[in-house]
Amino acid sequence: MFTKEFWQLMGTGTLETLYMVIGSTLFAYIIGLPVGVILVATDDHGITPVKWLNRILGVIVNILRSIPFIILLLWMIPVTRAILGTTLGATATIVPLVASAAPFVARMVESSIKEIDGGVIEAAQSMGATPWQIITRVMLPEAKPSLVINAAIVTTTILGYTAMSGFVGGGGLSTIAINYGYYRYQGDVMSITVVFLVIIVQIFQEIGTRIAKKIDKRNH
Amino acid sequence: MIELKGVSKTYYTKDGPVNACQDINLTIQDGEIFGIIGFSGAGKSTLIRCINLLEKPTSGSVTVDGVELTSPGVDIRGARRNIGMMFQQFNLLMQKTALQNICFPLLISGVKKPEAEKRAQELLELVGIPDKANAYPAQLSGGQKQRVAIARALATRPKILLCDEATSALDPTTTAQILKLLKDLNRQLGITIVIITHEMRVIEEICSRVAIMDDSHIAELGRVDEVFVNPKSAIGKKLIFPEGKNAEFVASGQCLRIVFDGTTAYEPVLGNMMIECGEPCNILYADTKAIDGNAFGQMVVQLPKNETAAKRMRAYLDRKGIKNSVEEFEDVH
Structure with a gap:
């Protein structure tokens, strides 16, 4: 049962999972970070209120957030095929993962920035800072520790999503768990993949917490 | 010179309009330390924010150094670099050192980093904490934070300094030190200082003229000594003689x-x-x-x-x- 081939399979699965998680986190932030910033900046009480933009982005984010990932996964199949030419494997899974995680990231970024004391932003305005300067030199640097903590939450959430993608041949540890553990009734394989997933979550969470603590200058 | 003419500010809330300032007329001369006193909710915070247009007046005009800031097309951000501001809660960047905080207004106005740092170090000396350059705000006491805030407000060499309850979060000793520093800066640099406060003590200590605000109006305005000896408005009497003017006499x-x-x-x-x-x-x-x-x-x-x-x-x-x-x-x- 636990042959050399099996451990090789687990090794490949782990790497695929990491590839999916890190890849989709990256793309989710490339989209979600600016959207989150725009949501804060264009808010009625934001630094440059733009009502219509704020409402439209808000609605799009809410719609995507309210679709369960398993549905989004199936619904996105034609889109994924159009982009990559295939719907199987780890890379193909990144497309629905990003679609699901990006709006989540946007909300996380929004909440991190809103944690900043409004007085600091007012102070920057009183010094004649432009909205762009406030975003790049006040909001993002001041929110950095919270952004890092939230990034750890995002990666672990995405890891959870990759499990669902296993059902549609998404690759990674969860595909192994489903193919061996579920379809072939190999409970022990299922258990081992779960242990692997738990360890990965622990590592991501720990890294996030440590970095956030290290860079946060408020607790000296 | 700061000139407010007929400045009003109305907020439209879901409970109806709220007038924070109504028909405020005020002229503050160069080099003067001008106090605005009133109880909470009198509208003084809104009024001071109308000077640098952090709050845009609903009507009226605001003129600073001959430039009417309320007229369309004026470079408000440029004008703000000539008006420093400090706050009750200091509002420092918590993830930046004292030196970086002071560099901030210089860097956003295009000063090169080495030059900004040199100026910031000078300012730290001016406000009496040259050894705190690399300390983060969380490592500083309230008084030290406010000194950093003063240095930051002065970085771009503004002609005007607005103080929004700048000593209200400080203990009495620290308050006295900060007020002394402000007074010294006023004398050394000739900077015009506008202070809003709810503490009579602050006005007595450093202001030359005072406006007493009540219910979004200016109730009384004059030289501090005159207003102090003989307050005319009801609110003035209440502020200056908090427990009633006449104590009980024990003898006849x-x-x-x-x-x-x-x-x-x-x-x-x-x-x-x-x-x-x-x-x-x-x-x-x-x-x-x-x-x-x-x-x-x-x-x-x-x-x-x-x-x-x-x-x-x-x-x-x-x-x-x-x-x-x-x-x-x-x-x-």
């Missing part, structure tokens, strides 16, 4: 009311009077305050039974040019 008979109107500096008037007349007297009521090093206020003393001594006392006060009057007080007990 002939009393002497002595009025200090600022002409007497540090001379121990009462002590000298008693020594000169060879007769001690009982102080029944005293409320004097030092404003700008001069004594203001009133004292009521019981005149001695010995009439010659009483006459001598009045003669002494007259000679010193101190206003006094004999009054009859009834025993309240």
Whole structure:
């Protein structure tokens, strides 16, 4: 049962999972970070209120957030095929993962920035800072520790999503768990993949917490 | 010079419009320390924010150094670099060192980093904490944070400094130190300072003129010594004599009311009077305050039974040019 081939399979699965998680986190932030910033900046009480933009982005984010990932996964199949030419494997899974995680990231970024004391932003305005300067030199640097903590939450959430993608041949540890553990009734394989997933979550969470603590200058 | 003409600010809330400022007319001269005092909710925070247009007035005009900031197309951000501001809660960047905080206004106005850092270090020296350059705000005391905030506000060499309850979060000793620093800066740099506060003490300590705000209006405006000795508005009386003007007198008979109107500096008037007349007297009521090093206020003393001594006392006060009057007080007990 636990042959050399099996451990090789687990090794490949782990790497695929990491590839999916890190890849989709990256793309989710490339989209979600600016959207989150725009949501804060264009808010009625934001630094440059733009009502219509704020409402439209808000609605799009809410719609995507309210679709369960398993549905989004199936619904996105034609889109994924159009982009990559295939719907199987780890890379193909990144497309629905990003679609699901990006709006989540946007909300996380929004909440991190809103944690900043409004007085600091007012102070920057009183010094004649432009909205762009406030975003790049006040909001993002001041929110950095919270952004890092939230990034750890995002990666672990995405890891959870990759499990669902296993059902549609998404690759990674969860595909192994489903193919061996579920379809072939190999409970022990299922258990081992779960242990692997738990360890990965622990590592991501720990890294996030440590970095956030290290860079946060408020607790000296 | 700061000129506010007919400035009003109305907020539209779901409970209807709220007038924070109504028809405010105010001229603040260059180099002056001007105080705006009032209870919470009087509209003073809104008023000070109308000066640098952090709050856009609903109507009226704001002119700073000859530029009407409320007219369309004016470079507000540029104008703000000429108006420093400090806040009750300091509002420092928590993830940046003291030096980086002071560099911030310079960097956003395009000053190169080495030059900004040099200027920031000078400013840290000016505000008396040169050794705190690399400390983060969380490592500083309230007074030190406010010093960093002052340095930051002064970085772009503004002509005007707005202080929004700048000492309200500080203990009395630190408040006195910060006020002294502001006064020194006013003298050294000739910077115009506008202070809003709810503490009379702050006004007495450093302001030359004061506006008393009540219910979104200016209730009274004038030189601090004049307003202090003789507040005309009800709100002014309430602020200046918080427990009511007249204390209970414990004695009856002939009393002497002595009025200090600022002409007497540090001379121990009462002590000298008693020594000169060879007769001690009982102080029944005293409320004097030092404003700008001069004594203001009133004292009521019981005149001695010995009439010659009483006459001598009045003669002494007259000679010193101190206003006094004999009054009859009834025993309240």
